[in-house]
Amino acid sequence: MFSPDQALNSSSPSGEEVLQIQGGYPLSGEVRVSGAKNSALVVMAGALLCPDDCRIRNVPNLMDVMRMGQVLSALGVKLTRHGDMLDVDARHIGHSTAPYELVSQLRASFFIIGPLLARMGMARVPLPGGCAIGARPVDLHVRGLESMGAHVQIDQGTVYASIPGSRRLRGARIYLDYPSVGATETLMMAATLAEGETVLDNAAQEPEVVDLANFCRAMGARIRGAGSKTIVISGVPRMHSVDYSIIPDRIEVGTFLVAGAIARSEISITPVITDHVAAVIAKLQAIGADIVQESPNRLRIVPADIHQATDIETLPYPGFPTDMQAQFTALLALSEGHSVITETVFENRLRHVAELQRMGANIRVKGNNAIIQGVPFLTGVPVNATDLRASAALVLAGLSAKGTTTLHGLHHLDRGYDNLEGKLRKLGARIERVTDELGEAFPTPEPASPSR
Numbered sequence: 001m002f003s004p005d006q007a008l009n010s011s012s013p014s015g016e017e018v019l020q021i022q023g024g025y026p027l028s029g030e031v032r033v034s035g036a037k038n039s040a041l042v043v044m045a046g047a048l049l050c051p052d053d054c055r056i057r058n059v060p061n062l063m064d065v066m067r068m069g070q071v072l073s074a075l076g077v078k079l080t081r082h083g084d085m086l087d088v089d090a091r092h093i094g095h096s097t098a099p100y101e102l103v104s105q106l107r108a109s110f111f112i113i114g115p116l117l118a119r120m121g122m123a124r125v126p127l128p129g130g131c132a133i134g135a136r137p138v139d140l141h142v143r144g145l146e147s148m149g150a151h152v153q154i155d156q157g158t159v160y161a162s163i164p165g166s167r168r169l170r171g172a173r174i175y176l177d178y179p180s181v182g183a184t185e186t187l188m189m190a191a192t193l194a195e196g197e198t199v200l201d202n203a204a205q206e207p208e209v210v211d212l213a214n215f216c217r218a219m220g221a222r223i224r225g226a227g228s229k230t231i232v233i234s235g236v237p238r239m240h241s242v243d244y245s246i247i248p249d250r251i252e253v254g255t256f257l258v259a260g261a262i263a264r265s266e267i268s269i270t271p272v273i274t275d276h277v278a279a280v281i282a283k284l285q286a287i288g289a290d291i292v293q294e295s296p297n298r299l300r301i302v303p304a305d306i307h308q309a310t311d312i313e314t315l316p317y318p319g320f321p322t323d324m325q326a327q328f329t330a331l332l333a334l335s336e337g338h339s340v341i342t343e344t345v346f347e348n349r350l351r352h353v354a355e356l357q358r359m360g361a362n363i364r365v366k367g368n369n370a371i372i373q374g375v376p377f378l379t380g381v382p383v384n385a386t387d388l389r390a391s392a393a394l395v396l397a398g399l400s401a402k403g404t405t406t407l408h409g410l411h412h413l414d415r416g417y418d419n420l421e422g423k424l425r426k427l428g429a430r431i432e433r434v435t436d437e438l439g440e441a442f443p444t445p446e447p448a449s450p451s452r
């Protein structure tokens with residue numbers, strides 16, 4: 001299941017798979033959301049802390065999850081998957097070096113540095129590198145580990161971390177210059193096995209950070225304050241076995257809410273933790289859609305006849321999520337009036353705009369702003385996914401477009417959505433994955449990492 005050789009060459013340029021979406025068909029019914037990608041990946045990294053049986057439930061079926069499995073396998077960890085349940089046996093970790101070929105394909109794999117260091121006393125993890133949406137440095141992870149007594153050196157693109165003269169990190173008070181999700185998670189995991197107390201100030205408050213804290217607590221970690229700006233971790237000497245279920249993916253929930261709005265269709269979405277999508281709901285209400293809480297974990301979107309423009313600024317949680325920005329760009333491109341989207345989290349996350357323009361959207365990019373003048377309709381054309389959420393945005397645009405949209409670059413979509421097209425098809429969308437024999441001629445291959 002997690003052989004390190006698998007999926008390294010998952011995108012083949014010739015005879016490339018594409019999605020064909022015939023726009024204009026209404027959606028109806030209910031869709032089931034999978035477990036959260038960003039929880040599953042970091043919880044898999046956190047499983048390295050567990051010297052006992054570790055069972056993770058509600059794990060989504062994603063290329064990123066498979067790649068994270070390969071990273072753990074390369075360290076000597078045993079993994080067995082049964083449906084959406086994953087058993088991780090990290091009793092014996094044979095290596096403390098993660099292979100570059102895998103880490104370079106999956107940014108989240110860098111997050112193993114914290115648990116690996118805490119458990120093994122050393123970790124060698126290649127820098128994951130930048131990606132299509134930004135440079136994404138790891139300086140906050142590194143500085144935090146150093147504050148906890150680690151010796152960290154970066155040599156020829158690899159981070160070498162060790163604990164001089166001791167097997168345990170030391171608790172420390174760490175202020176994060178920015179509430180980075182990954183740095184908060186790395187340091188929280190590292191601190192669970194440290195000596196003494198660690199205080200993370202200006203920590204990320206994302207639900208996936210809370211999910212990771214709950215997972216660690218279920219194996220015996222002492223963590224309080226996760227979900228607030230200050231997290232306090234009291235180190236324990238050892239973790240124990242755990243059986244844990246991942247939260248629903250709030251970005252998948254948001255993507256389906258936008259699907260209902262853009263296709264002018266009422267659909268129900270479950271399971272949902274409504275608090276996790278509060279900012280997304282507020283923006284859908286601002287454009288005129290109604291969101292009905294049908295039951296404690298089910299939402300229904302009731303679109304308006306005409307959607308109105310609104311402005312959006314992406315921010316760390318509980319602000320509007322950057323991972324929903326591209327999907328709302330597509331929706332606002334079809335909403336009446338003038339909207340401005342400001343991307344503050346990543347410096348290069350508006351590349352989907354050029355593809356939406358090709359479909360007829362009236363959007364101008366100025367710095368980190370997308371200035372949108374709504375148009376009455378988009379037209380289906382061949383488009384290229386530039387990153388994961390861009391691919392979702394283009395699928396959504398295709399649902400409402402006149403004619404057929406052909407989406408290239410599906411490796412982006414597959415890394416983070418569990419069967420998006422199957423779920424949309426069940427709701428009534430006309431969407432098919434086909435092999436495009438002209439794949440070599442279009443689109444232009446990306447120069448950077450194939451995974452993002």
Ligand SMILES: CC(=O)N[C@H]1[C@@H](OP(=O)(O)OP(=O)(O)OC[C@H]2O[C@@H](n3ccc(=O)[nH]c3=O)[C@H](O)[C@@H]2O)O[C@H](CO)[C@@H](O)[C@@H]1O
Nearest residue numbers: 038108136137138139140141180181182183322323345346
């Ligand atoms: C696997 C995973 O969970 N991915 C999510 C995680 O990414 P990730 O954890 O990488 O995102 P961060 O919160 O760390 O990044 C936010 C910003 O901080 C910067 N930064 C981060 C770390 C650091 O050491 N130095 C630094 O400057 C980044 O370049 C970026 O501009 O949170 C992002 C922000 O919600 C989401 O878009 C990603 O889907």
Ligand SMILES: C=C(OP(=O)(O)O)C(=O)O
Nearest residue numbers: 107108323388389416452
């Ligand atoms: C940016 C994302 O993921 P990653 O951090 O894995 O690149 C995302 O999920 O939209």
